[in-house]
Amino acid sequence: MTAEPHLSETALVEEATKKSGLVWVSGPGAAPETRALWHVWVDGAAHLLGDGPGEQPLPAGLGDGATAVVTVRSKDKGGRLLAWTARVTALEPHGEAWETAVAELKGKRLNAPDAETMTDRWARECRVLRLDPVSADTRPPEGSLAAPPLPTEATTRRPVPDALPRLLFRRRKRDS
Template sequence: MTEQLLDQALVEEATKKSGLIWVTGSRVPTLDGRRDQEPASRPLWHVWHDGAVCLVGDGTGEQPLPGLVDGGDAVVTVRSKDKGGRLVSWAAKVVELAPRSPEWEAAVAELKGKRLNAPDGEAMPDRWARECRLLRLEPQGTTSALPDGSLAAPPLPTPATTRRPAPAGLPRLLFKKRKRG
């Protein structure tokens, strides 16, 4: 019993303090849609609210949430904010919150303060209600042993591209020496 309480405390404190978690969901379709690929861990920003991780995504300008389906399972890996190494991995149940429900409103109140560089400011909750999914990852009481290896993997294929190259003169502007007068 004591070990279970210590695990719960570790999960909660580590997740609260980390601004980024790595989440592995279920199998997801490949870009061509013909077959499923192994689930991959994705870095996701989040907030810890009411005993669970809350995430928003899959809408215009928001983070993708592939493999995270209502009622499905996920594995959450939390990194150290100081050193960046893995602290704990834990099993979670995925619950999708209905837009405008009391639970959704409470989670949005926490999330909107943590969303950086939102294109629409105060209209963001309305856009989330129309276009996005808001998920809760509820801990299932089990932590996993941390793996020995690095778990490094190539990035997932994506249609995202860089808009254009940086201007040629930018390094000179950033690193020019200031004249003393």
């Protein structure tokens, strides 16, 4: 990692992050939690929304004054393009920076159940974080960056019933 990103690195961080729909953000700590998060790029920084009901969970320990590592994927190949270190700032609800970021976040938020009042809900129940680039690492990664998926209640825990293929095959045969 370089101490200060050069102009070309800053431009690369901005362009790659803007084009990527998701970024992987690692929180601080000895064993950082990494999550794929949607974001927007506003005023030279990535902005995240989360930790509220129905919104994306943010990595543990990610808060005001923390340092995070942001990994950006290549839009065409899906692999790691670059990683950059960010200084995290929590934005105060209804402040000027918060309003600017939320205006962009609102346009990117898909399938919101309360589209008309979601910004009020965000101010009450969610956090908006600004991730300012501090340094960039444009070198290719060493080794695999694969990680096991995080635990979720959405995981199927039972095998497919033995009779299911026969039922599907029989139904398809009758329909012909």
